[in-house]
Amino acid sequence: MLPQLHGRKGPKYKALAEAYADMIDNGEIKAGTKLPSQRILSYQLGVTVGTVTRAYQELSLLGKTLSVVGSGTYVKETLSADSYYHPLDSQQGIDLSLCRPLIVSQQQHLHNALQQMLGQPQAQSAILDYFSADGLCGHSDTLRQWLNQRWHSKLTPERVQWTYGGQHGLSVILQALTRSGDTVLTEGLCYGEFIHSCAQLERRIQPVAIDDQGLVAEDLLLQCQRHRPRLLYLTPNVQNPTAVQLSAQRRLQIIDICRRFDVLIIEDGVMYCPPEQRQLPLASIAPDITVYVGSFSKYFAGGVRVGYLVLPANLRVPLLKALRSTCMHVSPILIDLICRWLCSGAMEEVDNHIAMELRARYRILTQHLERPADHVIQGFNYWLTLPPQHQAEQVTKQLYELGVRVRSGQQFCVGGYGQVNAIRLSLTGPKTRDELRAGLEIVRSCVR
Structure with a gap:
């Protein structure tokens, strides 16, 4: 199937590269397909060999093709944007362990x-x-x-x-x-x-x-x-x-x-x-x-x-x-x-947006768990002290099995500082407020 250059603007090599790129993206040309040799394609389209050469170079720069010495040019296996930018180490469930800034603007x-x-x-x-x-x-x-x-x-x-x-x-x-x-x-x-x-x-x-x-x-x-x-x-x-x-x-x-x-x-x-x-x-x-x-x-x-x-x-x-x-x-x-x-x-605008979102998330925390003490800074993390009948390590494990990740207080202890019966909740770990609500509801069920 020959690419159609009619109606495309700009230099011919650009138009040819764009036409092939569109065909690859639309699935008209499958991964692994060998493209015509430069000489044959130039004859079929009525363009110079140099035009085809530059077009193939452009396709390679776009990540659409791979040139194999002595064999030809082949269409590469491509990933969708979702797959391409998907973390290598991704975990399911609700993450209350990761302390990260909220993406707003x-x-x-x-x-x-x-x-x-x-x-x-x-x-x-x-x-x-x-x-x-x-x-x-x-x-x-x-x-x-x-x-x-x-x-x-x-x-x-x-x-x-x-x-x-x-x-x-x-x-x-x-x-x-x-x-x-x-x-x-x-x-x-x-x-x-x-x-x-x-x-x-x-x-x-x-x-x-x-x-x-x-x-x-x-x-x-x-x-x-x-x-x-x-x-x-x-x-x-x-x-x-x-x-x-x-x-x-x-x-x-x-x-x-x-x-x-x-x-x-x-x-x-x-x-x-x-x-x-x-x-x-x-x-x-x-x-x-x-x-x-x-x-x-x-x-x-x-x-x-x-x-x-x-x-x-x-x-x-x-x-x-x-x-x-x-x-x-x-x-x-x-x-x-x-x-x-x-x-x-x-930077200042994002700062204000983060502060506004944090206020909303602390209201959710108050509704589901407890009101933070006056001396607590309402930042990304909340330190939840557990009653004696609930040990931090056991609660952390139980929450993990229920699809919620938190950090046990022992992970922050220095040397022989002592046993700490608490967990750290990162209120900015969940990407949405609804996800935060769901996570805190599960936490509440495990510690009350």
Whole structure:
């Protein structure tokens, strides 16, 4: 069956490629079919061999065909968009274990940024090139200006550095500022991937007690006296997993203790915190002893693996060395998208949309389980303490069998911190409110 070129505009090779592509997409030409040789097709259509050659090259670029040397050009087996973009590791049921940002208007902002980029050849040329870890001036200035406005500060260029998300930032810090066998203090209940990173790098991790006001200063003092740690890792704005916030008094106490014992504070600010509950970071109060780890994964989209460090100027050299050893530099293409969203107001718009959706989801939580305590930050996660008759591990297993995934509190325990009878529910795991309602209804049936 010959492709029909009549009525198609543009160069003949483009028209021929488009005609063949349409026939393949419509199923008129099946996968595995061998296309006519270039000479024969040129004779049949009355075009030059060069036209057919370019058309076949275009089809190959479109992913429609495969050229086999000495044999010819064959139609490739193609996947539908649903199949092509389907996760390799997908699970059925309701996911209350995955802490991810809600997708609200991000797709439109992605479309707008890419369309804008298409009309800027200078930008395209710049973001496709190699750079040092310092990157591009405009990108650095954009991030710094955004942070200065957000923190009411005056950060200098040498204090800000891009990373591939928060987890990459934490790994860079551990590599740059600690050695095998060094002690790192953390909250007794801690972000699991940080625990794994310390184990992988052979850093000793020591828990510090927490309560409904965050890290307990008295226990921090005791652990500093006992272990002489190099770092203190904590999540003051939204504790992961309990969602409590470090009180103002404790912040000052912790800074004072860390100064006395020459302990560097690693402040993880990755977790989403609603605008009305945000506090100024420790890095703005004690900039000389604090490294702040930020990310846009929770505030915009999980697939945008871009984060940043705000660091004391005297630590820039070792941190840059560690950064270069892991990735040389962060992709300027991803950073450029982030900067466009920061400048256009898209980041702020998505922030507000996420906050609005979270309020709705917490109303659903209240209807199905319980009203959150006043000290709990209403972010992505909710820490559900279980009554003694329901053990967390058993509840987690039971829920899994009923098609609902949650995280047991034991997954967040550091060392010998103790038995924790609680589960973490990620209210943003379900993609719809109806799915969240269904999941919480099953949780309620298992814990009441």
